[in-house]
Amino acid sequence: MTDPCSIDHAHALDRADPLRALRAQFHVPLHDGAEQAYFCGNSLGLQPRGARAYVEEVLDKWAMEAVEGHFRGHAQWMPYHELVCEALAGVVGAQPAEVVAMNSLTANLHLMLVSFYRPTRERPAILMEAGAFPSDRHAVESQLRFHGFDPATDLIELEADEPTGTISMAAIERAVAEHGPRLALVLWPGVQYRTGQAFDLAEIARLGHAAGAVVGFDLAHAAGNLPLALHDCGADFAVWCHYKYMNSGPGAVAGCFVHARHARTDRPRFAGWWGHEKATRFRMGPEFVPTPGAEGWQLSNPPILAMAPLRASLELFGQAGMPALREKSLRLTGYLETLIGARLSRVLEIATPREPERRGCQLSLRVREGRDAGRALFDYLSANGVIGDWREPDVIRIAPAPLYNNHDDVLRFVRTVEAWASA
Numbered sequence: 001m002t003d004p005c006s007i008d009h010a011h012a013l014d015r016a017d018p019l020r021a022l023r024a025q026f027h028v029p030l031h032d033g034a035e036q037a038y039f040c041g042n043s044l045g046l047q048p049r050g051a052r053a054y055v056e057e058v059l060d061k062w063a064m065e066a067v068e069g070h071f072r073g074h075a076q077w078m079p080y081h082e083l084v085c086e087a088l089a090g091v092v093g094a095q096p097a098e099v100v101a102m103n104s105l106t107a108n109l110h111l112m113l114v115s116f117y118r119p120t121r122e123r124p125a126i127l128m129e130a131g132a133f134p135s136d137r138h139a140v141e142s143q144l145r146f147h148g149f150d151p152a153t154d155l156i157e158l159e160a161d162e163p164t165g166t167i168s169m170a171a172i173e174r175a176v177a178e179h180g181p182r183l184a185l186v187l188w189p190g191v192q193y194r195t196g197q198a199f200d201l202a203e204i205a206r207l208g209h210a211a212g213a214v215v216g217f218d219l220a221h222a223a224g225n226l227p228l229a230l231h232d233c234g235a236d237f238a239v240w241c242h243y244k245y246m247n248s249g250p251g252a253v254a255g256c257f258v259h260a261r262h263a264r265t266d267r268p269r270f271a272g273w274w275g276h277e278k279a280t281r282f283r284m285g286p287e288f289v290p291t292p293g294a295e296g297w298q299l300s301n302p303p304i305l306a307m308a309p310l311r312a313s314l315e316l317f318g319q320a321g322m323p324a325l326r327e328k329s330l331r332l333t334g335y336l337e338t339l340i341g342a343r344l345s346r347v348l349e350i351a352t353p354r355e356p357e358r359r360g361c362q363l364s365l366r367v368r369e370g371r372d373a374g375r376a377l378f379d380y381l382s383a384n385g386v387i388g389d390w391r392e393p394d395v396i397r398i399a400p401a402p403l404y405n406n407h408d409d410v411l412r413f414v415r416t417v418e419a420w421a422s423a
């Protein structure tokens with residue numbers, strides 16, 4: 001058997017990869033004339049080469065048809081968001097009417113909380129993970145205060161109970177049991193952004209519902225990273241962005257899921273005209289009649305230019321399919337893990353769970369020598385065309401995205417860390 005750390009071995013693995021051709025569908029930024037080893041798809045996914053044509057299609061339609069672009073010809077703007085529903089539903093495991101592309105992630109989280117966080121004196125509390133992404137925490141805390149409750153008592157942040165900062169299912173179960181009667185909402189990540197830990201969403205939904213709480217998921221780091229079964233897991237709602245693993249560009253229009261059982265809910269919502277029933281929207285009447293399903297939470301006519309790249313990205317997800325992407329992801333991240341174990345264990349500690357079913361593609365790597373050395377290593381990687389990202393105080397996140405990363409990228413990361421460590 002060849003040495004797994006040899007270039008020949010990495011190239012043999014890449015030749016055997018059935019998805020290897022997809023990399024050519026992306027713009028990979030260059031470093032010294034060669035493609036970067038880009039591991040930052042968990043922050044901003046690469047641009048699909050097809051995105052430009054979709055954006056230009058909108059610009060051309062606007063130039064040539066102006067207002068008539070809304071309701072004439074190909075890819076008309078009035079139903080433009082419907083062009084992505086089916087493919088998007090496929091990526092997150094939902095029915096097409098359960099998903100909508102709109103707004104941004106945090107805006108969608110607020111809209112979902114307006115409808116699904118309905119605290120009472122007896123049941124005001126929200127359970128989330130400690131160290132959540134700040135925007136989620138700000139959203140939740142401001143919603144608690146908006147309803148007149150006190151985050152100090154009613155925001156329950158579950159601390160990590162495992163040695164590398166991850167959270168066991170048993171800890172979640174205990175927290176739900178302990179706070180159950182006071183829980184209005186469980187808001188949980190599909191994949192935790194800092195640790196890369198993936199959670200059993202069906203089990204969390206089951207626990208939350210059994211306690212009488214609503215269950216919502218933030219899938220910012222899960223959408224396009226893991227196969228999801230949103231409908232079957234029973235979540236009440238979910239939100240995510242499209243600029244990370246979904247490769248739809250900086251600040252891309254985000255995603256939102258509302259389970260079919262709430263399609264015709266009479267819960268309160270913050271409404272806008274684009275959520276109004278389509279058949280009568282342009283009668284411009286004063287009364288709001290929501291479109292059934294997730295589309296009923298839309299506020300405004302969507303930013304068509306911003307939505308266009310999502311179509312290019314979804315085409316690639318459609319070509320590959322989430323099961324095949326996951327298979328490749330398991331191989332690629334497994335290869336990274338193996339090489340770190342073989343060559344870098346004195347430099348880096350893997351903080352992400354070692355069980356593949358408890359993680360997506362990202363490995364969070366704690367630099368053993370601490371912050372200053374970690375920062376120096378991170379800068380050295382960047383200077384050598386290996387792009388990860390840095391999370392204070394001592395973590396480098398490396399996310400091999402199966403749509404465009406390959407084993408050669410992973411080997412470059414490992415060799416560059418070795419070069420730094422031996423310098």
Ligand SMILES: *Cc1c(COP(=O)(O)O)cnc(C)c1O
Binds near residue numbers: 105133136221
């Ligand atoms: C990336 C990310 C966000 C970012 O929120 P935006 O509204 O898209 O700016 C929020 N929450 C989580 C968990 C994230 O990973």
